[in-house]
Amino acid sequence: MRYLVGRFGHLITVLFLVTVLTFLLVNVLPGDIAYDIAGLDASEAEVQAIREDLGLERPFVIRYFDWLSGVLVGDWGISYRTGEPVTEAILTRFPVSLELMIVTQLIAVLLAVPLGVISALRANSKVDRVVTVTGFFFLSVPAFMMAIILIYIFGLWLNWLPVTGYESISEGLWTNVRTFILPALSIALAEWTLLTRVLRADMIGVLQEDYISMARAKGMPMARILWVHAMRPSSFSLITLLGLQVGNLIGGSIIIESIFALPGVGRLLITAIYTRDFMVIQGCVTFIALGYVVINFGVDMCYALLDPRVRTARAHG
Amino acid sequence: MPNHAKHTIRSGFSAGLMMAVCSAVAFAVPAQAEPVKGGTLTVGLETDVRGFDPAKGGVYGISGRTVAGAIEEPLLMVDPDRNFQPFLATSWQNSDDGLAWTLKLRKGVKYHDGTDFEASDVAHHFNRILDPKTKARARAFITAIKDAQVIDDHTVQFNLKHPWHGFLPAIAGRDMAGLIESPEQTAAGKQNREPIGTGPYIFQEWRGGDRIIVNKNPDYWDKDKINFDKIVYRILPDPQTRFQSLKAGDVDLIWTDRGNSIRAAEKDKSVTVFAQDGAGSGLFLLNASKPPLDSQVVRQAVRFALNQKAVNKILWKDTKNFAEHPLGIDCGDVAYPFHNMAKAKELVAQYGKPIKLEMIHTTTPRGRELGEIYQQLLKKAGMELVLAPVDQSILVKRVFTNKYMMSGWRVADALDIGPQLFGLSYSKSPYNITRYKSPEMDKLSLGMRTAKDPKTRIKLQCEMAKQINIASNMAFGGANRYYIVMQPNIKGMRGFTMGTAYVWYMWREKG
Numbered sequence: 001m002r003y004l005v006g007r008f009g010h011l012i013t014v015l016f017l018v019t020v021l022t023f024l025l026v027n028v029l030p031g032d033i034a035y036d037i038a039g040l041d042a043s044e045a046e047v048q049a050i051r052e053d054l055g056l057e058r059p060f061v062i063r064y065f066d067w068l069s070g071v072l073v074g075d076w077g078i079s080y081r082t083g084e085p086v087t088e089a090i091l092t093r094f095p096v097s098l099e100l101m102i103v104t105q106l107i108a109v110l111l112a113v114p115l116g117v118i119s120a121l122r123a124n125s126k127v128d129r130v131v132t133v134t135g136f137f138f139l140s141v142p143a144f145m146m147a148i149i150l151i152y153i154f155g156l157w158l159n160w161l162p163v164t165g166y167e168s169i170s171e172g173l174w175t176n177v178r179t180f181i182l183p184a185l186s187i188a189l190a191e192w193t194l195l196t197r198v199l200r201a202d203m204i205g206v207l208q209e210d211y212i213s214m215a216r217a218k219g220m221p222m223a224r225i226l227w228v229h230a231m232r233p234s235s236f237s238l239i240t241l242l243g244l245q246v247g248n249l250i251g252g253s254i255i256i257e258s259i260f261a262l263p264g265v266g267r268l269l270i271t272a273i274y275t276r277d278f279m280v281i282q283g284c285v286t287f288i289a290l291g292y293v294v295i296n297f298g299v300d301m302c303y304a305l306l307d308p309r310v311r312t313a314r315a316h317g
Numbered sequence: 318m319p320n321h322a323k324h325t326i327r328s329g330f331s332a333g334l335m336m337a338v339c340s341a342v343a344f345a346v347p348a349q350a351e352p353v354k355g356g357t358l359t360v361g362l363e364t365d366v367r368g369f370d371p372a373k374g375g376v377y378g379i380s381g382r383t384v385a386g387a388i389e390e391p392l393l394m395v396d397p398d399r400n401f402q403p404f405l406a407t408s409w410q411n412s413d414d415g416l417a418w419t420l421k422l423r424k425g426v427k428y429h430d431g432t433d434f435e436a437s438d439v440a441h442h443f444n445r446i447l448d449p450k451t452k453a454r455a456r457a458f459i460t461a462i463k464d465a466q467v468i469d470d471h472t473v474q475f476n477l478k479h480p481w482h483g484f485l486p487a488i489a490g491r492d493m494a495g496l497i498e499s500p501e502q503t504a505a506g507k508q509n510r511e512p513i514g515t516g517p518y519i520f521q522e523w524r525g526g527d528r529i530i531v532n533k534n535p536d537y538w539d540k541d542k543i544n545f546d547k548i549v550y551r552i553l554p555d556p557q558t559r560f561q562s563l564k565a566g567d568v569d570l571i572w573t574d575r576g577n578s579i580r581a582a583e584k585d586k587s588v589t590v591f592a593q594d595g596a597g598s599g600l601f602l603l604n605a606s607k608p609p610l611d612s613q614v615v616r617q618a619v620r621f622a623l624n625q626k627a628v629n630k631i632l633w634k635d636t637k638n639f640a641e642h643p644l645g646i647d648c649g650d651v652a653y654p655f656h657n658m659a660k661a662k663e664l665v666a667q668y669g670k671p672i673k674l675e676m677i678h679t680t681t682p683r684g685r686e687l688g689e690i691y692q693q694l695l696k697k698a699g700m701e702l703v704l705a706p707v708d709q710s711i712l713v714k715r716v717f718t719n720k721y722m723m724s725g726w727r728v729a730d731a732l733d734i735g736p737q738l739f740g741l742s743y744s745k746s747p748y749n750i751t752r753y754k755s756p757e758m759d760k761l762s763l764g765m766r767t768a769k770d771p772k773t774r775i776k777l778q779c780e781m782a783k784q785i786n787i788a789s790n791m792a793f794g795g796a797n798r799y800y801i802v803m804q805p806n807i808k809g810m811r812g813f814t815m816g817t818a819y820v821w822y823m824w825r826e827k828g
Contacts, residue, residue, distance in 0.1 A: 035713040035714045035717070044717050044718065044747060045747065046452070046454075046457075047714075047717065050452070053452070081367055082365075082367055082368060082525070083368055083373050083509055083510070084510065084525060089525060092525060093525070093526065096527075151565075155561065155565045156564055156565055159565065162565065162567050163558070163562050163564075163565040163567050164551070164553060164558050164559075164561070164565075164567055164568075165527075165528075165551055165562070166527060258555055258558070259555060261551065261553045261562070263524060263525065263526040268525075271526070274709075275710070276710055
């Protein structure tokens with residue numbers, strides 16, 4: 001319990017610092033949303049009226065605490081550009097980013113785990129080298145480039161998958177999933193390499209442990225040794241990295257969301273940055289920070305699940 | 318002026334309508350087959366709509382007009398022969414003194430919520446925009462209207478501050494000022510995100526940043542002309558993505574201004590390309606209040622050094638027309654200073670002092686490229702140009718707060734360029750962003766604004782363009798030319814204005 005309270009306090013502190021820093025940085029950025037809203041044909045008087053309307057003339061500190069007091073009661077403000085509530089804007093787009101995140105990590109894990117295990121088992125063999133070289137090839141291709149290649153092959157040439165857009169699950173499961181295959185692959189084809197490498201490294205170490213040697217000596221099948229006895233202790237780095245990658249994807253898949261026209265949080269954020277829509281920027285950054293902290297909290301909990309020694313150590317404070 | 322059911326304006330508005338006619342006729346599908354009813358049209362848009370309430374939604378761009386035009390309607394429309402045609406208004410009459418326009422409205426038209434369309438709705442729409450407290454951006458384009466008055470349920474009178482032959486173009490535009498929204502939905506505060514109009518399509522859903530869906534209006538007053546059951550507008554900001562989506566068959570129709578995509582589409586037999594000339598043009602501002610640009614000699618030196626033809630070729634891959642002025646019609650000789658490096662050097666020598674200038678430009682690839690081209694051209698002429706890349710919103714701010722020397726800008730396409738020309742040229746206008754003051758230009762501007770007939774208005778607009786070219790406080794470049802690329806089985810394309818294809822009249826050919 002003490003541990004949980006401590007972690008929660010840590011979460012609040014991080015969030016507070018992130019929101020202050022973001023508010024500060026966004027407000028010192030050059031640019032003025034009033035001009036963007038007013039358009040090229042507006043007069044200076046019209047721009048000034050917009051600034052007053054939006055309360056942009058108020059001191060930074062007052063605006064920050066005004067915003068913060070709203071956040072605490074669930075009111076994250078209104079988009080200056082569209083008038084849409086920020087919470088609504090984020091929550092309608094989050095499922096898209098979430099689904100992209102899940103499909104991407106699923107593909108990455110499905111590739112990384114078996115290949116990582118094989119590489120560890122056959123360390124320094126031809127198989128290991130092929131996996132390594134292939135992995136580094138995909139790692140060296142930027143995600144946007146991979147996206148373009150995949151679009152050309154599967155979207156335009158073979159016409160197997162849609163090039164852009166998002167279809168919700170209400171349109172049908174397959175209709176929904178197929179819109180994520182190319183975007184998820186664009187990211188996952190680089191991510192699996194990192195996951196494979198950390199799993200391989202950890203597993204090589206674990207496979208040299210005495211208890212593994214004992215299990216082998218006792219004639220236990222290799223498959224059982226790998227998946228039951230070696231996998232769990234080899235997973236800590238994998239899970240840590242997975243957590244970081246997932247957190248990164250909450251708002252970090254901006255380029256992929258833009259290329260594939262997925263209406264996710266990343267695209268919302270980049271549009272808000274270009275148009276200096278402060279409330280949306282603030283809301284998105286807070287949301288992303290919250291997601292990051294929660295996910296990493298979840299990763300910590302996973303350690304406890306995977307390793308009983310962690311639970312015991314924590315229980316004894 | 319006598320009542321005209323069809324009021325032919327040969328020269329009453331400066332849109333690319335003449336050009337639009339020629340292009341539309343040249344490119345329109347001749348002898349259309351019988352329209353096929355049903356199905357869904359998917360349109361790829363460049364930007365999301367900001368909103369549909371004139372008080373909150375700013376001004377429409379092409380994307381906004383393409384969506385709003387399906388849901389709401391204007392009082393008049395402009396046909397390919399440049400005639401104003403009845404639409405929500407069936408007839409119109411100008412008073413003898415030119416200070417009032419009386420319009421009769423179509424009967425039996427209903428909003429999507431079942432309420433009747435009446436004169437009070439029209440009056441409400443325009444008076445609300447005209448009210449300074451509303452802070453509607455569209456107000457700037459119709460300030461010559463004093464108010465709109467209800468005469469009876471289907472008659473509305475517009476009272477003007479002065480005779481204004483920009484009135485009919487202003488109410489015929491499919492933009493924030495022209496399109497009539499539901500007053501009840503507006504009063505409920507919902508019009509911005511859940512628009513209601515009288516149009517052929519009813520708003521269904523708006524998934525922000527993703528798509529807007531509209532369904533056929535079964536009770537539309539002209540329903541025989543409407544074919545698709547549904548239109549899905551997909552937001553595809555990236556031009557490459559938009560084009561790839563069309564090629565992959567994910568969307569049926571897109572607008573694009575990317576030279577590479579246009580050229581590729583023209584060679585691609587699997588798509589159809591429609592080109593439509595419009596009014597408006599690119600604009601390059603030379604701030605006449607900042608030395609050495611306060612010297613006409615220096616400004617003219619810059620103008621002769623610039624090369625619009627080269628810019629059109631390099632930046633736009635020759636997908637834009639050469640613009641001597643932004644009116645989109647034939648004005649005759651407007652004293653356009655064509656590229657002449659020898660003349661530019663001569664003027665630099667005449668000035669006799671080193672010329673160092675600064676140009677602000679956007680940080681986009683196109684903005685940077687334009688800056689570099691101009692830098693090279695001015696260097697050849699013996700002038701130094703310092704480039705200052707800035708964000709779009711900073712650029713706008715610096716222009717309006719007079720913290721710039723030279724900058725890119727634009728003259729937006731419109732059915733009547735007059736208000737923009739006036740704003741840019743009249744010395745007391747808050748939009749006189751080059752700060753050029755000239756009694757002659759003021760006289761021309763005021764004369765144009767209050768011209769007693771459309772012909773005189775257009776003639777004075779041409780003269781204003783000529784004076785701008787001579788004063789060289791602005792350089793016109795790259796006339797608007799719109800490209801719609803679509804699947805070959807989409808039919809019903811007709812001549813359009815301001816880059817906005819009338820997607821609501823289209824259909825999909827069978828087979």
